[in-house]
Amino acid sequence: MNTTSILILLGVLILFFIWKKAGQLSAKNADQLIKAGAIVIDCRSVPEFNAGHLPSAINIPVERIGEVQKKIQDRSTPLLLHCQSGMRSGMARKQLLGMGYTNVHNLGSYYRAASLLKK
Numbered sequence: 672m673n674t675t676s677i678l679i680l681l682g683v684l685i686l687f688f689i690w691k692k693a694g695q696l697s698a699k700n701a702d703q704l705i706k707a708g709a710i711v712i713d714c715r716s717v718p719e720f721n722a723g724h725l726p727s728a729i730n731i732p733v734e735r736i737g738e739v740q741k742k743i744q745d746r747s748t749p750l751l752l753h754c755q756s757g758m759r760s761g762m763a764r765k766q767l768l769g770m771g772y773t774n775v776h777n778l779g780s781y782y783r784a785a786s787l788l789k790k
Contacts, residue, residue: 696751696776696777696778696787698787700776701751701776701778701787701788702787704749704751704774704776705751705788707749708749709748709749709750709751709776710729710743710748710749710750710751711725711727711728711729711751711752711753711778711784711788712728712729712730712731712739712750712751712752712753712760712763713725713728713729713730713731713753713754713781714731714732714733714736714752714753714754714759714760714762714763715730715732715754715755715759715781716732717730717732719755720732725753725781725784725785725788727788728753728784729742731763733754733759733760733762733763733766736763736766736767737766737770739767739770739772740770743772746770746771746772746773747772747773747774748772748774749774749776750767750772750774750775750776751776751778751784752764752767752775752776752777752778753777753778753779753780753781753783753784754780754781755780755781756779756780757777757778757779757780757783760777760778760779761777764776764777
């Protein structure tokens with residue numbers, strides 16, 4: 672592998688991590704939204720959710736995120752999304768924003784969400 676290939680690979684990795692973190696909520700903001708009654712949505716599959724989930728979370732898998740309309744009609748309700756790594760919750764966030772929900776945030780991974788919600 673030559674120097675150019677290594678630099679390109681490094682650049683792609685850096686962009687990937689920046690993209691992955693885009694739209695994720697800070698600990699301070701998460702705490703404020705939780706205190707204000709935000710709804711936590713676990714975007715993982717039903718088997719993943721059933722294997723273990725955050726006590727406050729409801730399960731709406733990313734492929735069924737449109738069903739949020741049946742449960743949450745107020746599109747300004749704060750929604751905190753998470754999944755296993757933060758990727759599916761990021762996709763769900765974009766979809767919900769496209770549906771007109773205005774207060775949608777990505778907590779990222781299950782472990783990050785668990786640490787943010789403990790505080």
